[in-house]
Amino acid sequence: MLKHCGKLVLGCAFLSLAGCQTTSNNSGQSTAQHQEIDQLIISEPLTVNFKKEVALARISDFLVNGEISQEQRAKAYYDRGLLYDSFGLANLARLDFNRALRVDPKLAAAYNFLGIHYTLAGQFNKAYEAFDTTLELEPDHEYVYLNRGISLYYGGKNKLAVEDLTKFHQLDQTDPYRVIWRYLTEHKIDKQRALDNLKQNRENIPDSMWAKQVADLYLMNISEATFVNNLTKNIKSQTELAERLCEAYFYLGIYARMYDQPDRALNYFKLSLATNVFEFVEHKYARRELLETRLEMHKNKMSQKP
Helix, strand or coil, X not given: CHHHCCEEECCHHHHHHHHCCCCCCCHHHHHHHCCCCCEEECCCCCCCCHHHHHHHHHHXXXXXXXXXXXXXXXXXXXXXXXXHXXXXXXXXXXXXXXXXXXXXXXXXXXXXXXXHHHHHCCCHHHHHHHHHHHHHHCCCCXXXXXXXXXXXXXXXXXXXXXXXXXXXXXXXXXXXXXXXXXXXXXXXXXXXXXXXXXXXHHCCCCCCXXXXXXXXXXXXXXXXXXXXXXXXXXXXXXXXXXXXXXXXXXXXXXXXXXXXXXXHHHXXXXXXXXXXXCCCHHHHHHHHHHHHHHHHHHHHHHHCCC
8 A cells, every 4th residue: 555655764875866976067967957865765576476476387287288289388488488577587588488489480479578688688689680580470569669679779779779669659659658768769869859859759648647757857847856756646556666666766767877977877777676577678677777887887987097
């Protein structure tokens, strides 16, 4: 229930979130726009769903049965891979997706998930091949444009990423996440044009969708503190809270990176990961963002050495 969703005053471990010192000229613009944050909202990490555990056991028993058809076997491997993925067991998930494809090489959805896992592992060429194969087998699989676009984004192919994520956005212009990911890719190429497009695309998002506030944060219509303070609105369970915080802290981390505040970004990505919402795109790529932020900090440190 909502009454259990309290605000915790953070101690020394998160002091850097409240007043991180920055070295970029751009960061002053951001700092001037938002209040100091001395409180963050914390959720209980999600636990494994009992029904999913039962489903996993049943599928494993089903696969032992030698009398099932090849189509049933491929589907069972794929379904078990999805369950492993939802538990955060990436290697086991990838094994089952590959097993499914060995049985049924035309299982488009398995290629799509393999592409995601290749992206997370930094194997971008394999990821692109997997996503391309998905579209060849199932041209109407619209979420491939999201997943391939994100893969291209992290692979540094920004123009191609914009093409995919623009197409994905155009398929549903009321979806705030499509608007946000389009903005993130466009921001890599032309920051002002990205902001102009975000401002325009924001108007199509219904006010009832909380993630519209992510667009408002990036447009600086609201402060970082206001964004955080609004996170518990209309939340009815710990699960809903964990899911929202997973998303919110991920996008806050990217926001902090945009204004050269890597210490703040690191902590936000850690908070996103701490929710254990393994199925969400934001949770999957929070670890990737952690890696890139640390590499960026290391390069900056090395460049400052005499």
